[in-house]
Amino acid sequence: MGIRDAISELSPVLGQRLSLSKSDLQEHGRSETHFADAPPDAVAYPESTDEVRRIVQACARHGVPVIGWGTGTSLEGQAQAFSGGICVDFQRMNRILEVSQGDMDVRVQPGVTREALNEELRATGLFFPVDPGANASVGGMTSTRASGTTAVRYGTMRDNVLGLEVVTAKGEVIRTGTRARKSSAGYDLTALFVGSEGTLGLITEITLRLRGTPEAISAAVCAFDTVGDAVEAVMASVQMGLPLARIELMDTQSVEAVNAYSGAALPACPHLLLEFHGSDAGVAEQAQMFGDLAQEFGGKGFDWARKTEERTALWAMRHAAYHAIVAHRPGTKALVTDICVPISNLAHALEETRQHLDAQGIEGPILGHVGDGNFHAILQFDPEDAADKARVLEASEHLVELALSLGGTATGEHGIGVGKLGYMEREHGPAWGLMGTIKLALDPDNIMNPGKLVPPRN
Amino acid sequence: MGIRDAISELSPVLGQRLSLSKSDLQEHGRSETHFADAPPDAVAYPESTDEVRRIVQACARHGVPVIGWGTGTSLEGQAQAFSGGICVDFQRMNRILEVSQGDMDVRVQPGVTREALNEELRATGLFFPVDPGANASVGGMTSTRASGTTAVRYGTMRDNVLGLEVVTAKGEVIRTGTRARKSSAGYDLTALFVGSEGTLGLITEITLRLRGTPEAISAAVCAFDTVGDAVEAVMASVQMGLPLARIELMDTQSVEAVNAYSGAALPACPHLLLEFHGSDAGVAEQAQMFGDLAQEFGGKGFDWARKTEERTALWAMRHAAYHAIVAHRPGTKALVTDICVPISNLAHALEETRQHLDAQGIEGPILGHVGDGNFHAILQFDPEDAADKARVLEASEHLVELALSLGGTATGEHGIGVGKLGYMEREHGPAWGLMGTIKLALDPDNIMNPGKLVPPRN
Ligand SMILES: Cc1cc2nc3c(=O)[nH]c(=O)nc-3n(C[C@H](O)[C@H](O)[C@H](O)COP(=O)(O)OP(=O)(O)OC[C@H]3O[C@@H](n4cnc5c(N)ncnc54)[C@H](O)[C@@H]3O)c2cc1C
Ligand SMILES: Cc1cc2nc3c(=O)[nH]c(=O)nc-3n(C[C@H](O)[C@H](O)[C@H](O)COP(=O)(O)OP(=O)(O)OC[C@H]3O[C@@H](n4cnc5c(N)ncnc54)[C@H](O)[C@@H]3O)c2cc1C
Numbered sequence: 001m002g003i004r005d006a007i008s009e010l011s012p013v014l015g016q017r018l019s020l021s022k023s024d025l026q027e028h029g030r031s032e033t034h035f036a037d038a039p040p041d042a043v044a045y046p047e048s049t050d051e052v053r054r055i056v057q058a059c060a061r062h063g064v065p066v067i068g069w070g071t072g073t074s075l076e077g078q079a080q081a082f083s084g085g086i087c088v089d090f091q092r093m094n095r096i097l098e099v100s101q102g103d104m105d106v107r108v109q110p111g112v113t114r115e116a117l118n119e120e121l122r123a124t125g126l127f128f129p130v131d132p133g134a135n136a137s138v139g140g141m142t143s144t145r146a147s148g149t150t151a152v153r154y155g156t157m158r159d160n161v162l163g164l165e166v167v168t169a170k171g172e173v174i175r176t177g178t179r180a181r182k183s184s185a186g187y188d189l190t191a192l193f194v195g196s197e198g199t200l201g202l203i204t205e206i207t208l209r210l211r212g213t214p215e216a217i218s219a220a221v222c223a224f225d226t227v228g229d230a231v232e233a234v235m236a237s238v239q240m241g242l243p244l245a246r247i248e249l250m251d252t253q254s255v256e257a258v259n260a261y262s263g264a265a266l267p268a269c270p271h272l273l274l275e276f277h278g279s280d281a282g283v284a285e286q287a288q289m290f291g292d293l294a295q296e297f298g299g300k301g302f303d304w305a306r307k308t309e310e311r312t313a314l315w316a317m318r319h320a321a322y323h324a325i326v327a328h329r330p331g332t333k334a335l336v337t338d339i340c341v342p343i344s345n346l347a348h349a350l351e352e353t354r355q356h357l358d359a360q361g362i363e364g365p366i367l368g369h370v371g372d373g374n375f376h377a378i379l380q381f382d383p384e385d386a387a388d389k390a391r392v393l394e395a396s397e398h399l400v401e402l403a404l405s406l407g408g409t410a411t412g413e414h415g416i417g418v419g420k421l422g423y424m425e426r427e428h429g430p431a432w433g434l435m436g437t438i439k440l441a442l443d444p445d446n447i448m449n450p451g452k453l454v455p456p457r458n
Numbered sequence: 459m460g461i462r463d464a465i466s467e468l469s470p471v472l473g474q475r476l477s478l479s480k481s482d483l484q485e486h487g488r489s490e491t492h493f494a495d496a497p498p499d500a501v502a503y504p505e506s507t508d509e510v511r512r513i514v515q516a517c518a519r520h521g522v523p524v525i526g527w528g529t530g531t532s533l534e535g536q537a538q539a540f541s542g543g544i545c546v547d548f549q550r551m552n553r554i555l556e557v558s559q560g561d562m563d564v565r566v567q568p569g570v571t572r573e574a575l576n577e578e579l580r581a582t583g584l585f586f587p588v589d590p591g592a593n594a595s596v597g598g599m600t601s602t603r604a605s606g607t608t609a610v611r612y613g614t615m616r617d618n619v620l621g622l623e624v625v626t627a628k629g630e631v632i633r634t635g636t637r638a639r640k641s642s643a644g645y646d647l648t649a650l651f652v653g654s655e656g657t658l659g660l661i662t663e664i665t666l667r668l669r670g671t672p673e674a675i676s677a678a679v680c681a682f683d684t685v686g687d688a689v690e691a692v693m694a695s696v697q698m699g700l701p702l703a704r705i706e707l708m709d710t711q712s713v714e715a716v717n718a719y720s721g722a723a724l725p726a727c728p729h730l731l732l733e734f735h736g737s738d739a740g741v742a743e744q745a746q747m748f749g750d751l752a753q754e755f756g757g758k759g760f761d762w763a764r765k766t767e768e769r770t771a772l773w774a775m776r777h778a779a780y781h782a783i784v785a786h787r788p789g790t791k792a793l794v795t796d797i798c799v800p801i802s803n804l805a806h807a808l809e810e811t812r813q814h815l816d817a818q819g820i821e822g823p824i825l826g827h828v829g830d831g832n833f834h835a836i837l838q839f840d841p842e843d844a845a846d847k848a849r850v851l852e853a854s855e856h857l858v859e860l861a862l863s864l865g866g867t868a869t870g871e872h873g874i875g876v877g878k879l880g881y882m883e884r885e886h887g888p889a890w891g892l893m894g895t896i897k898l899a900l901d902p903d904n905i906m907n908p909g910k911l912v913p914p915r916n
Contacts, residue, residue, distance in 0.1 A: 102697060102802030145642040156640050158649075159617070174889040180798040181830045182614050183867035184603040184653055185885055186874055186911055187893045191616075191649030195642055212699040239560060241670040281739065340638040344560030372639045409641035416644055427643055431632040434900070435645045441899030442892070453644055 070140025076417030110139020145195030152371030340412025528598025534875030568597020603653030610829030798870030
């Protein structure tokens with residue numbers, strides 16, 4: 001059997017760092033959301049690109065699936081081993097290899113987490129802006145094309161990865177991109193691997209753009225009577241070109257969950273959470289302009305978080321919102337929708353979403369990165385109740401149809417994995433087939449994270 | 459013969475819009491720089507995506523090369539028909555299909571030029587920022603991943619294309635991307651086609667991001683004693699995060715050529731040309747900060763261009779600089795280098811370049827988009843003198859080696875075509891082979907702009 005041979009070949013190379021222990025397998029087969037466990041046959045903990053290369057080569061030789069693993073926080077079953085195989089956990093490849101202050105970039109190994117990276121960067125006056133709610137690995141974030149609260153200002157992983165080192169499905173080590181700010185030298189392989197969810201190769205190094213810590217930062221919370229009002233304020237600020245660093249929505253249900261979980265005491269109504277970055281004068285000007293706008297839409301005064309600790313607490317609360325919502329209804333599982341629409345359609349999309357969920361009697365607090373037109377409904381269901389789950393899946397599908405009809409996408413940031421595979425044909429039409437053609441060309445034996453993202457092979 | 463059959467098949471479809479006229483063929487076989495003429499066998503002027511699809515299908519059926527043509531201003535022979543075939547000139551597909559003010563985007567046909575687009579957008583308060591020196595087509599700019607003077611602030615075509623319609627080598631019409639600001643729905647096909655120089659398919663529609671016309675704009679010219687001083691000022695401003703909208707270098711030789719060509723009267727020394735965008739207060743703040751910096755490096759006072767007409771004249775002069783330099787030495791041809799390096803290496807790269815050209819006795823005025831670390835030396839040679847040309851080619855190669863050794867790229871914005879094909883292996887190593895694998899998968903019969911960008915087929 002292929003997997004046995006691969007394990008025999010790799011055991012002498014990795015020693016203890018090739019684990020077959022039950023708990024290890026289990027831990028690397030779980031999902032953050034509602035997918036059934038799907039453990040791999042073995043977990044490898046490589047310490048170098050060369051070891052990764054040897055793992056991939058062994059798997060290629062024996063036709064064994066290879067699945068990358070960062071911190072396992074992806075929400076669509078991306079890192080689960082539905083066809084078994086070897087899970088490559090990058091936790092031991094977590095070094096920060098080179099910070100260049102002059103060029104504001106950093107070269108890292110994929111296993112470093114965004115928090116560890118920013119901790120390390122603190123003294124340099126630079127920071128890495130992309131911040132999914134979880135303390136995810138840079139390799140995982142690159143692979144799902146992650147974003148977070150700051151994408152409205154600083155972009156997503158697409159905009160912040162300059163180059164990669166990748167072990168291809170053939171076990172070849174390639175480099176993509178350069179440290180120059182732009183290049184027209186051929187196909188944009190960096191962009192091809194960003195968001196490819198480990199289906200084209202394993203990423204062993206990432207060069208990231210960094211940003212200068214702003215001279216001034218201020219954050220604020222602003223309450224609204226309705227989600228509609230809050231969103232009108234968002235749309236107006238985006239359309240007038242306010243360079244907001246963060247603008248996040250929590251609806252009433254999310255606020256209630258967060259209050260209970262994080263001990264906050266926000267009034268039970270929709271809120272926007274904001275952050276402004278710039279010079280002292282710039283931040284004051286932005287805040288003033290947003291304040292005026294918010295008032296037009298019935299925003300109820302700013303509650304400022306001027307001190308660093310207050311700000312940290314605010315964003316910790318926001319980042320914990322998903323866990324807060326899940327914890328609010330124990331025993332349920334969650335399906336997280338992730339549609340993203342052109343900003344002019346955001347109010348409509350949110351209204352339709354609320355109406356549909358209410359009509360279906362589905363519990364679904366809404367929160368999201370509304371400055372990008374992206375929001376999540378955390379659809380909760382009883383995992384023991386098949387009808388309940390079916391209703392939630394149907395609602396998710398309805399929201400995707402809605403997003404597509406409004407010029408948007410099924411997933412703004414969480415990616416495809418297996419959870420959103422069923423929407424790919426609808427979103428992309430024949431372009432999905434072209435993705436399959438690329439996959440077939442680069443991974444002819446279908447060993448790289450099989451079953452995810454591209455059309456199933458016949 | 460394939461081409462005869464393709465022409466017979468397409469003549470009834472396109473009528474007069476399939477031209478075999480000698481002047482048409484000649485015009486579509488020429489190059490802006492030093493490549494020998496290479497006319498196609500026919501020039502097609504489609505008026506719809508469906509006609510493009512029929513052209514590609516006919517060419518696929520008969521194994522005939524298909525080469526896209528925007529305005530033919532690319533500098534590396536990208537649009538020339540070195541293996542004959544049908545040139546598809548997009549000049550009749552130049553409509554602006556839909557402007558969305560609320561979402562700040564626009565959907566256009568590939569043949570519209572950047573100037574025509576901005577003319578049309580004027581009344582909307584929005585503009586499209588990417589501005590190569592030539593009045594290029596949006597389809598051509600997308601295909602070469604073009605940039606220009608404003609990339610330092612607004613990015614390149616990579617950052618400003620949201621989605622595409624493409625006719626693939628099989629003659630299938632696909633759509634990539636959406637109008638949402640971000641998406642994690644699968645491989646980034648938009649990024650794959652941007653910069654692919656027509657080697658993977660023909661682009662028939664482009665959705666572009668637009669920007670709001672800034673409240674305030676001011677431009678300035680600043681003289682320096684040496685290129686080194688000017689570049690130190692650039693590096694310092696980029697590193698302190700000044701959001702400059704434009705920062706362009708012209709060395710003494712470029713200034714002399716521009717004075718002669720555009721009737722300017724700049725002192726014969728290196729200059730930076732700058733533009734600031736923002737609120738009134740923001741622009742004043744930026745200008746003040748840059749002024750202070752420039753002074754530290756011996757910058758000689760600002761000459762402000764406050765009025766719109768002065769500013770327009772300034773950038774017209776800059777955009778004409780290439781023609782000015784070429785016109786300055788009649789009878790010569792030009793090879794334009796295009797290296798781009800991490801900003802911290804810019805001073806070193808410029809110094810090395812100047813020294814090498816002087817040592818070789820090569821005429822090579824330097825100018826460029828220094829805020830991105832990108833600059834051009836316009837290497838002039840006598841086309842009748844083989845040794846002269848060889849010396850210039852050797853110098854170009856030397857500069858590429860230099861850029862690569864400094865973490866940069868052979869081409870910041872002009873692309874590969876045939877002119878820089880010889881540097882691809884060096885820049886990308888085995889990743890160039892992977893580009894070839896993608897090309898083979900998407901265009902197995904090698905009909906899309908053959909001979910460009912990817913490794914030659916055996
Ligand atoms: C509470 C919570 C909040 C979240 N909020 C956000 C958010 O705001 N924005 C957002 O974008 N996401 C969010 N997510 C989802 C998740 O954090 C992101 O998808 C993240 O990018 C996953 O990173 P990871 O390190 O956990 O990757 P994993 O889950 O371990 O892996 C993700 C995918 O990448 C592949 N992979 C991992 N490492 C490599 C590698 N080195 N080479 C090749 N492939 C690799 C895996 O095989 C898998 O396909 C949230 C998740 C949770 C639980
Ligand atoms: C004076 C001067 C200054 C310049 N300055 C700059 C600069 O600052 N920055 C910069 O980036 N470039 C610059 N250039 C180069 C040139 O303008 C750019 O490369 C531009 O993007 C070419 O656009 P075009 O419409 O002329 O394309 P073309 O030259 O017609 O074609 C370019 C490539 O795209 C392909 N193509 C064209 N249309 C399509 C389509 N619809 N579908 C698929 N493939 C297509 C062609 O086959 C070819 O491979 C300059 C050139 C000149 C002459």
